[in-house]
Amino acid sequence: MNIYGLGGKVAVITGGASGIGRACAHTLARSGADISIWDLDQGALDLVLKELEDYDYRLHSAVVDVSDSAAVDSAMQDVVDTLGHVDITVANAGIGGAAASSGDYSDDDWHRVIGINLDGVFYTQRAAIRAMRQSGRGGSIVNMASVLGDVGFASASAYTAAKHGVVGLTQAAAWEHAVDGIRINAVGPGFIRTPLLAKNLDEAALAFLATQHALQRLGEPHEVAELVAWLASDAASFATGTFYPIDGGYLAR
């Protein structure tokens, strides 16, 4: 059902081949947006493109490592050249990173997480701002933070630092680019059942994490995508510079 009214808008979603990004692609497409999904390999993108064909809007994909600023700039230009403009960008690509305490975190592990989860959001947001300013149409940028953009989590210092950075980046950029008609917000999912979690945690750890949410379960990707779609839409016209948890009550204790 098209409840967000995104017809005529073009949406870029990074990390669009899996988990929350894939769910965002579906929800935004169902709401009428043309979609560009970016990810690391074409095979994974092709599977999601096939699913999206049902919606009958224009589709585009790009193989992009969001930690490479030149690749991000070139992909954004390709979206503009192919689909005409960019109205919505969901800077979602991210990794969990190594699990180790701060005293033992290696330089390489630190830089990898910061490079994708913070630098990558900055590069994507910057490219989106430039494209939106150039079109003169304004737009909405949604940066994927986490509940760990608000509180800490043992053994995930780089991830927690990156997600706090995403929230700060969002707040500063919202003030800078309101004048351009660009709204910029951050979303803070609780623990969501995606390949990212499955890769890093066993079933016992997932069951424990479920108990840390008031709703006593993990979230589903489509539940995050609903918030992203609202923020992307004109219904959220007074929303900017804000961190929106979507967390089953994780932060409420």
Ligand SMILES: NC(=O)c1ccc[n+]([C@@H]2O[C@H](COP(=O)([O-])OP(=O)(O)OC[C@H]3O[C@@H](n4cnc5c(N)ncnc54)[C@H](O)[C@@H]3O)[C@@H](O)[C@H]2O)c1
């Ligand atoms: N799953 C959760 O519990 C949870 C909670 C809070 C926030 N998040 C955030 O949501 C976002 C999506 O996570 P997910 O759970 O859907 O994970 P996921 O692993 O299912 O999907 C992430 C996608 O990003 C892609 N990606 C990774 N590195 C990339 C890079 N350098 N360039 C381009 N694409 C890259 C991956 O290939 C993958 O397709 C991440 O930013 C994550 O930190 C997830």
